[in-house]
Amino acid sequence: MESNAPLIHSYLPDLQLISRGKVRDIYATSSPDHLLFVASDRISAYDVILRNGIPDKGKLLTEISCFWFYKLAEIIPNHVVTVDVDRMPPEVHKYREQLDGRTMLVRKASVIPLEAIVRGYLTGSAWNEYTKLGTVHGIKVPAGLVESDRFPEPLFTPSTKAAQGAHDENISPERAAEIIGKDLYDRVATIAVELYKSAAEYALARGLILADTKFEFGLVDGDRLILVDEALTPDSSRYWPLDGYAPGGPQSSFDKQFLRDWLTREGFKKGLEEGKDGNGWTMSEEVVTGTSERYIEARDRLLGMR
DSSP states (O other): OOSSOOOSSOOOTTSOEEEEOSSEEEEEOSSTTEEEEEEOSOOEETTEEOSSOOTTHHHHHHHHHHHHHHHTTTTSOBSEEEOOGGGSOHHHHTTHHHHTTTEEEEEOOEEOSEEEEEEEEOOHHHHHHHHHHSEETTEEOOTTOOTTOEEEEEEEOOEEOOOTTSOOOBOOHHHHHHHHOHHHHHHHHHHHHHHHHHHHHHHHHTTEEEEEEEEEEEEETTTEEEEESOOSOTTTEEEEESTTOOSSSOOOOSSTHHHHHHHHHTTOOTTOTTOTTSSOOOOOHHHHHHHHHHHHHHHHHHTTOO
């Protein structure tokens, strides 16, 4: 990434801002069928947005997402219309310097209110639940597994899609089916696992283990399912180096775990989302640099840049 100031908030005064998420700013455009997604350099962990960002992180996320959207399009279509600012509505063109490399014009969709998480390995919140209950999202899994073990088959483990500032909640497949309906749930689960398997196979050939990932889906034209938001970035996925993988404990990673570990060491816990002094959490320069390096490494390996 270039060593410049991070873009924390986009500023497009002639466009209508619809929402600011943890990472993306979403704008309306003069096209009634399309939205403008701008990937900022914000970063979040434990549903907390850090005060400072990672320079050019939004460009990197957009590059990785577009790579995967293209690669996985044979499995399911996605919402991307173009990443070329010159092909976007005219009112967008004046902001080219701010937007180049970090924006997508996307098709509007009715977003399904689930985080579609697929887990291939026992880690994170899944490991925490397993040590207490022997289950993952209420799903019974084999006894005797150790941290970072591979599951016999990837698990679809949904969570709620919380509003900004709230926490996503791991839920059982049964509860997820109640929320969106059994038929739609089955479609989402089947496609999510298929996407994970395809991506995990590709990543493994490039020396990366895709431990788990989160997808989001939407509906267009009534009931046609498409992939939306982002795809298989270090923000939404856990990538481990294949070299050195050793079940029985945490793994080194090319994702947000470096940031999560720092937050934990700094004393973060539930109830301290606004920081110890109420002014939020600010990453140290070491954490900014370390996170940036890990994201770049993941991008370079996935896209064959090294």
